[in-house]
Amino acid sequence: MSMHTKGDGPGLTRRQFLKTSAYGGAMLLTLNLPGKAQANQSPGAASQWCVYVSIRPDNSVLMASPVMDMGQHMKTAGPMLLAEEMDLDWSLIEFADSCPAYFKLNADGQAEYAYSDMSTGGSHALRRNWDYMRQAGATVRRMLVEEAAARWQVSADDLRTANSYVYHPDGQRQFSYGELAEQAAARQVKPQAVQLKHNDAFGIIGTARTTVDIRQIVTGKPLFGMDAEYPGMLHAVIARSPFIDGQLLSQEAQAAKQVAGVRQLVNVPRRTEASYNGTTKQLMAPGVAVIADSLWAAMQGKQALRARWQAGAEGKSQDSEAQLAEFHRLVSDADYAGQSGISHKVRLAEGDAKTALEGAATVLDATYEVPLFAHLCMEPFNCIADVRSDSATIVAGHQFPDKVVNDVAKATGLPPLNIEVISHRMGGGFGRRWEVDYVLEAVYLSQQVGKPVKVTWQREDELEQDCFAPAMVMRVRAGMDKSNKVIAWHHRQAQTRGGARDRCFPFKLVPNYLSEHLDYPSQIATGAWRSPGHLQWAFAAESMLDELAHQAKQDPLAFRLKLMQPHKAYPHEGFGGELIDSGRMAKCYEKAAEMADWQRPRQKGIGLGIAGHFTFGSYAAFVLEVAIGAENRLHIRQAWGAIDCGLAVNPNHIENQMQGGFIDGLNAALFNKADVQGGEMVTKNFHQIHFMRLSEAPPDVQVSIIHSQAMPTGVGEPPIGPAAAALANAIFAASGQRIRRLPIADAIRI
Amino acid sequence: MTIQFTLNQQTVEVAERDKDMPLLWYLREQQGLKGTKFGCGIGQCGACTVHYNGMAMRSCSITLGQAQGADILTIEGLAPSEDKLHPVQEAWMEIDVPQCGYCQAGQIMAAAAMFKQHPNPSEAQIEQAMTNICRCGTYVRIRKAIALAADKLAKEVS
Numbered sequence: 041m042s043m044h045t046k047g048d049g050p051g052l053t054r055r056q057f058l059k060t061s062a063y064g065g066a067m068l069l070t071l072n073l074p075g076k077a078q079a080n081q082s083p084g085a086a087s088q089w090c091v092y093v094s095i096r097p098d099n100s101v102l103m104a105s106p107v108m109d110m111g112q113h114m115k116t117a118g119p120m121l122l123a124e125e126m127d128l129d130w131s132l133i134e135f136a137d138s139c140p141a142y143f144k145l146n147a148d149g150q151a152e153y154a155y156s157d158m159s160t161g162g163s164h165a166l167r168r169n170w171d172y173m174r175q176a177g178a179t180v181r182r183m184l185v186e187e188a189a190a191r192w193q194v195s196a197d198d199l200r201t202a203n204s205y206v207y208h209p210d211g212q213r214q215f216s217y218g219e220l221a222e223q224a225a226a227r228q229v230k231p232q233a234v235q236l237k238h239n240d241a242f243g244i245i246g247t248a249r250t251t252v253d254i255r256q257i258v259t260g261k262p263l264f265g266m267d268a269e270y271p272g273m274l275h276a277v278i279a280r281s282p283f284i285d286g287q288l289l290s291q292e293a294q295a296a297k298q299v300a301g302v303r304q305l306v307n308v309p310r311r312t313e314a315s316y317n318g319t320t321k322q323l324m325a326p327g328v329a330v331i332a333d334s335l336w337a338a339m340q341g342k343q344a345l346r347a348r349w350q351a352g353a354e355g356k357s358q359d360s361e362a363q364l365a366e367f368h369r370l371v372s373d374a375d376y377a378g379q380s381g382i383s384h385k386v387r388l389a390e391g392d393a394k395t396a397l398e399g400a401a402t403v404l405d406a407t408y409e410v411p412l413f414a415h416l417c418m419e420p421f422n423c424i425a426d427v428r429s430d431s432a433t434i435v436a437g438h439q440f441p442d443k444v445v446n447d448v449a450k451a452t453g454l455p456p457l458n459i460e461v462i463s464h465r466m467g468g469g470f471g472r473r474w475e476v477d478y479v480l481e482a483v484y485l486s487q488q489v490g491k492p493v494k495v496t497w498q499r500e501d502e503l504e505q506d507c508f509a510p511a512m513v514m515r516v517r518a519g520m521d522k523s524n525k526v527i528a529w530h531h532r533q534a535q536t537r538g539g540a541r542d543r544c545f546p547f548k549l550v551p552n553y554l555s556e557h558l559d560y561p562s563q564i565a566t567g568a569w570r571s572p573g574h575l576q577w578a579f580a581a582e583s584m585l586d587e588l589a590h591q592a593k594q595d596p597l598a599f600r601l602k603l604m605q606p607h608k609a610y611p612h613e614g615f616g617g618e619l620i621d622s623g624r625m626a627k628c629y630e631k632a633a634e635m636a637d638w639q640r641p642r643q644k645g646i647g648l649g650i651a652g653h654f655t656f657g658s659y660a661a662f663v664l665e666v667a668i669g670a671e672n673r674l675h676i677r678q679a680w681g682a683i684d685c686g687l688a689v690n691p692n693h694i695e696n697q698m699q700g701g702f703i704d705g706l707n708a709a710l711f712n713k714a715d716v717q718g719g720e721m722v723t724k725n726f727h728q729i730h731f732m733r734l735s736e737a738p739p740d741v742q743v744s745i746i747h748s749q750a751m752p753t754g755v756g757e758p759p760i761g762p763a764a765a766a767l768a769n770a771i772f773a774a775s776g777q778r779i780r781r782l783p784i785a786d787a788i789r790i
Numbered sequence: 791m792t793i794q795f796t797l798n799q800q801t802v803e804v805a806e807r808d809k810d811m812p813l814l815w816y817l818r819e820q821q822g823l824k825g826t827k828f829g830c831g832i833g834q835c836g837a838c839t840v841h842y843n844g845m846a847m848r849s850c851s852i853t854l855g856q857a858q859g860a861d862i863l864t865i866e867g868l869a870p871s872e873d874k875l876h877p878v879q880e881a882w883m884e885i886d887v888p889q890c891g892y893c894q895a896g897q898i899m900a901a902a903a904m905f906k907q908h909p910n911p912s913e914a915q916i917e918q919a920m921t922n923i924c925r926c927g928t929y930v931r932i933r934k935a936i937a938l939a940a941d942k943l944a945k946e947v948s
């Protein structure tokens with residue numbers, strides 16, 4: 041697609057205006073202008089745009105990101121878009137720590153973003169801000185240019201901007217943005233005059249930029265919610281039920297209250313809401329909150345409290361291992377499934393997979409198992425709430441500040457616009473920071489105590505109250521004809537709860553395709569886990585492709601490349617993109633393989649595995665080299681990854697995500713497994729759930745970014761998908777062992 | 791009776807009754823030094839790593855009583871000055887290691903302590919010293935930053 045778009049809104053009849061306000065001696069530009077993103081709104085509705093930028097007289101700039109950071113690097117990428125179109129000198133920008141959250145009411149009385157979309161999830165933050173931030177930047181640039189033109193009495197179209205200066209055509213004269221800003225801010229520009237840059241004129245987009253917070257991070261500055269203070273706040277640590285639907289058996293309230301610094305205990309009721317899939321979703325776990333002057337006192341109080349819990353009636357029977365066994369039965373035995381009242385729901389059907397399997401020359405039938413994955417955000421959750429009679433302030437790191445506002449409004453009855461959200465950098469999110477339990481707890485306690493309260497979770501809380509990635513068992517039957525062409529694919533999946541990712545390849549590439557789903561009525565809480573369901577799906581699909589290739593005695597890379605033929609963009613009816621393109625996928629496989637020198641024979645005991653996946657509009661493929669040594673010990677030697685995420689906005693951070701995301705995926709494949717027994721979450725801390733250390737991770741992950749002019753798509757999640765399959769396929773290549781069950785560390789030592 | 795120790799080159803005193811308080815919470819809550827992070831509280835993750843007499847230690851697992859007489863250094867005290875960072879911090883910046891950043895102060899403290907013992911660490915020494923969890927998986931860049939820091943330190947010495 042062409043990136044050259046004119047900022048032409050609905051036309052001149054709509055008034056444009058610009059407000060200025062003093063902000064620490066500098067100017068905060070807040071402008072309203074019509075824009076493309078609002079084109080589908082009713083004509084005449086005023087649409088607002090805001091630039092999170094102040095230009096100071098000394099030409100320095102204070103900029104706030106439209107989206108907070110949780111490690112996905114939007115706090116750097118967002119400002120890059122703005123700075124690009126403004127033609128700012130990047131070195132003159134100072135980046136604000138927090139991310140301003142402005143809301144307005146929509147027709148349903150719900151809060152929505154007044155300016156740019158602050159949420160981060162689904163690898164969509166960059167896409168959602170792409171038009172907005174560029175239009176905003178281009179508008180500011182035009183205002184500065186018109187101000188300079190007026191002063192020089194020349195045409196604005198003859199002026200040039202670069203590095204925070206406007207240049208006169210005579211080549212002699214120039215104005216800094218700082219000199220122009222105050223007057224420029226009062227200008228009105230015609231939407232038609234606002235021009236976005238051509239891709240080839242980009243000087244910031246497409247270049248490697250460093251994390252804007254880097255200095256604060258390496259010097260240990262208090263950037264995170266965990267570090268936040270609030271005037272007059274008390275601390276709360278909550279003894280929560282580790283059981284699904286648990287009840288308090290006993291506690292030693294007196295002992296807890298005697299701990300120095302402990303002020304009071306507050307019972308926290310269980311709150312639930314009906315979930316979209318007919319189950320009950322827990323919003324707040326039942327617990328006893330210890331309110332204290334310091335976090336340490338509250339932690340000691342919780343220990344002294346010795347709260348004991350018992351399983352509730354609903355949750356008691358829940359057992360993750362038993363459920364996995366049940367999933368195996370469900371996918372293998374259609375009669376059994378029918379008797380249990382759980383029917384196969386057909387999700388996708390093209391051609392006739394069952395008949396084609398009957399007529400196939402070769403059929404492989406394999407079942408893949410994935411346990412519950414825990415999130416393990418590095419920063420345990422925390423939130424400060426100050427709920428007053430008419431308003432509230434929430435200080436937290438959350439992926440979706442709009443959800444925070446609406447859910448707090450619902451819980452308190454306060455008007456949404458009276459709720460202020462102060463966002464902090466997040467120590468990881470991975471989808472878990474979609475939930476608002478830690479926010480609602482702080483809100484509830486602030487209401488009960490009548491003071492600002494900070495709730496801080498401990499690691500045990502984070503695991504006990506997790507909403508896991510669903511455990512699943514996937515049975516794939518795949519058939520090839522005599523020429524080893526894949527002609528049939530039947531995927532049958534039973535799982536804890538949630539959807540499947542069956543619109544990814546080999547869907548569309550195999551003529552007879554059937555995807556069936558068995559929705560098991562589990563009570564174990566599940567939620568979004570970085571690239572929800574994709575790693576699991578790709579583990580089954582890309583392992584099966586590998587099994588088919590070996591069965592056909594073909595090179596696994598060549599086998600995949602053949603499957604991708606003819607290169608074609610197919611319509612994709614799923615979240616993340618309108619098209620899924622086998623040619624773009626093929627290029628990633630080829631590039632990763634080329635980097636790995638795929639054809640070079642390795643020593644005995646060393647093997648290469650390949651896997652690729654399409655997620656949220658982006659394509660990623662990895663080759664992994666492993667060695668299997670004495671005593672079946674695994675050594676991960678190196679990885680090579682290629683990604684096509686459209687136009688590469690910040691290659692530095694794309695590389696960082698490709699490395700870290702792939703390692704997260706390898707960790708999930710090797711180690712991540714949470715256990716529920718008798719309705720209790722029994723995996724409590726890092727001594728029971730291992731997280732990959734430096735010595736276990738690949739020493740190097742080389743990354744290649746496929747050159748593209750397509751609309752930028754996400755990079756936070758796409759590197760995860762291929763990881764488990766790449767590892768399983770590499771282990772097979774190195775040792776002949778086919779891994780079909782995660783976590784792999786149960787079968788192979790590392 | 792008080793407990794005395796050195797914290798970032800300053801002598802500090804705490805009351806004997808606080809002897810069981812983990813150093814981590816003293817640093818964060820009483821000293822306002824928030825760079826030392828809480829991740830697990832059981833000595834596993836390393837987010838709370840500080841230097842204890844020059845060695846990398848997990849401050850969630852050291853009590854104030856155990857800190858008596860010790861020399862404690864936190865991330866806030868690692869840089870020689872405001873303008874001049876420690877070579878490990880410089881390397882971390884140049885390689886742009888972090889993703890979320892939460893673990894990184896602990897990683898930097900672990901690396902800085904390793905360099906005191908092994909100015910030119912081998913692969914095995916790096917793997918032995920760097921046991922902190924990075925949930926975001928920045929290990930590839932941590933290795934690169936360690937290599938760069940080793941170069942910087944070698945230049946400083948020569």
Ligand code: FES
Pocket residue numbers: 827828829830831832833834835836837838839848849850851
């Ligand atoms: S918080 Fe100390 S090791 Fe995790």
Ligand code: FES
Pocket residue numbers: 111418467468888889890891892893894923924925926927928
């Ligand atoms: S950078 Fe996020 S945990 Fe290490």
